[in-house]
Amino acid sequence: MTGLADLVRSRMREVPDFPKPGVQFKDFSPLLADAPVFAALVDDVATRYSGRVDVVAGIEARGFILGAATAYRMGLGFVQVRKVGKLPPETYAVDYELEYGTATLEVSSHAFGPGQRVLVVDDVLATGGTAAATCELVERAGGVVTAIECILELSFLHGRDRLPGREVSAVVTV
Numbered sequence: 429m430t431g432l433a434d435l436v437r438s439r440m441r442e443v444p445d446f447p448k449p450g451v452q453f454k455d456f457s458p459l460l461a462d463a464p465v466f467a468a469l470v471d472d473v474a475t476r477y478s479g480r481v482d483v484v485a486g487i488e489a490r491g492f493i494l495g496a497a498t499a500y501r502m503g504l505g506f507v508q509v510r511k512v513g514k515l516p517p518e519t520y521a522v523d524y525e526l527e528y529g530t531a532t533l534e535v536s537s538h539a540f541g542p543g544q545r546v547l548v549v550d551d552v553l554a555t556g557g558t559a560a561a562t563c564e565l566v567e568r569a570g571g572v573v574t575a576i577e578c579i580l581e582l583s584f585l586h587g588r589d590r591l592p593g594r595e596v597s598a599v600v601t602v
């Protein structure tokens with residue numbers, strides 16, 4: 429494990445049975461509150477994708493934090509991928525499966541220039557449904573997904589299986 433991964437692990441709080449029984453919630457609030465570690469995380473992501481992407485897309489809500497900071501660090505723009513009903517028209521929408529029921533994500537239909545290379549950012553990759561829906565949205569809006577980057581991958585949930593052929597990277601994998 430890299431030094432950064434150790435640092436991230438040490439600033440991650442695990443909260444059992446939140447927001448519902450059986451879920452072990454990964455809380456990155458301590459990491460975000462620790463300026464040197466937050467900066468090291470953003471610098472790492474920005475360095476790895478330098479020259480490979482044109483814009484960063486973050487998934488509501490926690491993907492906004494790392495995504496926007498990374499975009500700023502790279503000198504790039506930031507696009508919001510939001511829960512349904514938050515963005516003004518015109519938007520594209522994609523429905524996806526949750527453990528119970530479905531959810532919908534939206535992106536502005538004007539978010540990307542044709543062929544713009546997009547880095548998709550979120551905090552946690554779990555079952556991969558959120559990331560897969562985001563990739564579909566980005567591509568429907570004319571972007572090209574270069575990679576999906578997350579702070580933590582829960583590999584036992586096999587999120588990568590929902591993202592065949594995609595470049596997926598996590599700072600920490602459990």
Ligand code: AMP
Nearest residue numbers: 452453454551552553554555556557558
């Ligand atoms: P999934 O679509 O199953 O990959 O879930 C990923 C989305 O749900 C991300 O936007 C995460 O913020 C959130 N998420 C899923 N599982 C967890 C967890 N154990 N702790 C914190 N956030 C999670």
